[in-house]
Amino acid sequence: MEIPASHPRKASLDLRHRLTEGFAKGFVASAGLIAHGRGEAFDYLLGERTCVHADKAQETASALLLLAENPVLSVNGNVCALCPGEVVSLAKVVSAKVEINLFYRSVERIKLIRDVLLGYGADEVYGVGVGEKTIPGLDSERGRADVAQVEADVVLVMLEDGDRAEALKSMGKKVVAVDLNPLSRTAQMADISIVDNVVRALPNMIEYAKKLKNKPDDELKSLVDGFDNRLNLAEMEKLIRVGSDTV
Numbered sequence: 001m002e003i004p005a006s007h008p009r010k011a012s013l014d015l016r017h018r019l020t021e022g023f024a025k026g027f028v029a030s031a032g033l034i035a036h037g038r039g040e041a042f043d044y045l046l047g048e049r050t051c052v053h054a055d056k057a058q059e060t061a062s063a064l065l066l067l068a069e070n071p072v073l074s075v076n077g078n079v080c081a082l083c084p085g086e087v088v089s090l091a092k093v094v095s096a097k098v099e100i101n102l103f104y105r106s107v108e109r110i111k112l113i114r115d116v117l118l119g120y121g122a123d124e125v126y127g128v129g130v131g132e133k134t135i136p137g138l139d140s141e142r143g144r145a146d147v148a149q150v151e152a153d154v155v156l157v158m159l160e161d162g163d164r165a166e167a168l169k170s171m172g173k174k175v176v177a178v179d180l181n182p183l184s185r186t187a188q189m190a191d192i193s194i195v196d197n198v199v200r201a202l203p204n205m206i207e208y209a210k211k212l213k214n215k216p217d218d219e220l221k222s223l224v225d226g227f228d229n230r231l232n233l234a235e236m237e238k239l240i241r242v243g244s245d246t247v
C-alpha cells in the first residue's frame with residue numbers, strides 16, 4: 001500500500017511496510033515484526049534522528065571495519081527487508097564479506113535473503129549452507145556460521161540477539177552492533193554500539209567509510225582508540241531517560 005506523502009508518520013509506516021512485505025515473501029520471521037516494534041519505540045524516544053553520539057559511533061565503526069583484516073557483515077531477515085542495498089554498498093566500500101545468520105533459520109528463508117542480496121549486487125553471500133562451521137556457546141541452529149564469520153576479526157551485527165554478540169566476543173572478535181536499545185545485551189556486549197535505526201546508520205557509515213578509506217591507518221587507529229563505548233552508551237541512555245544529551 002502506498003502511504004501518501006502528506007502522512008505525518010510516512011517514513012515510519014514505510015518501514016513497517018518493508019517488514020510486512022518481507023514477511024509476506026517469507027524472509028522476515030514473525031518474531032522479526034515484534035523486534036521491529038521494540039526498535040520503533042526506542043527510535044521514537046530518540047526523536048527518529050541520528051544523535052551526536054550515534055554519529056560518532058558510526059564514524060568509529062567505519063574506521064574499525066576499514067582497519068579489519070577480515071570484516072564480516074551479518075545479515076538477518078529484518079536487515080534484508082530494511083536496507084539490503086546499503087549492506088551490499090558498505091561491504092564493497094570496506095571490503096567485507098556478507099553472511100546470513102538467522103535466529104529462526106530455515107533453508108527457504110536463507111535462499112530468499114541470498115537472492116535479495118544478489119539482486120542488489122552482492123558478489124558472494126556466505127552462510128548459505130556449504131562449509132558451515134559452528135560458533136561455540138550457541139546451541140544448534142543459531143550456532144551455525146559460515147567460514148566467513150568464524151574467520152572474521154570484526155563482525156557487524158544488526159538487530160541481533162545478545163547471545164550471538166556474546167559468543168562472537170568470546171571467540172576473540174571485535175563486535176560492532178547496530179541496536180536502538182542501549183540497554184540490550186547486544187549493545188552492552190559490543191565493542192562499538194551504534195544506537196540508531198539501521199536505515200540511518202548504514203548510509204552514514206558508507207559516507208564515513210568513503211571519507212576515511214584514503215586516510216592513513218594511524219589516523220583510523222587513533223579514532224578507534226579514542227572511542228569510549230561505555231561513555232557513548234551512557235550518553236545514549238541519558239538521552240532516552242532525560243531527553244537531552246547535553247545535561
Ligand code: ATP
Pocket residue numbers: 035036037038039040042082158159160161162163178179180181183184185186187196197198199
Ligand atoms: P538482547 O538479547 O540483546 O538483550 P533483545 O532480546 O531486546 O536483545 P531482540 O528482540 O532479539 O533483542 O533484537 C531486536 C533488537 O533490535 C532490539 O533491541 C531492537 O530495539 C532493535 N531494533 C529493531 N529494529 C531496529 C532498527 N530498525 N534499527 C536498529 N535497531 C533495531
Ligand code: MG
Pocket residue numbers: 161162163
Ligand atoms: Mg534477545
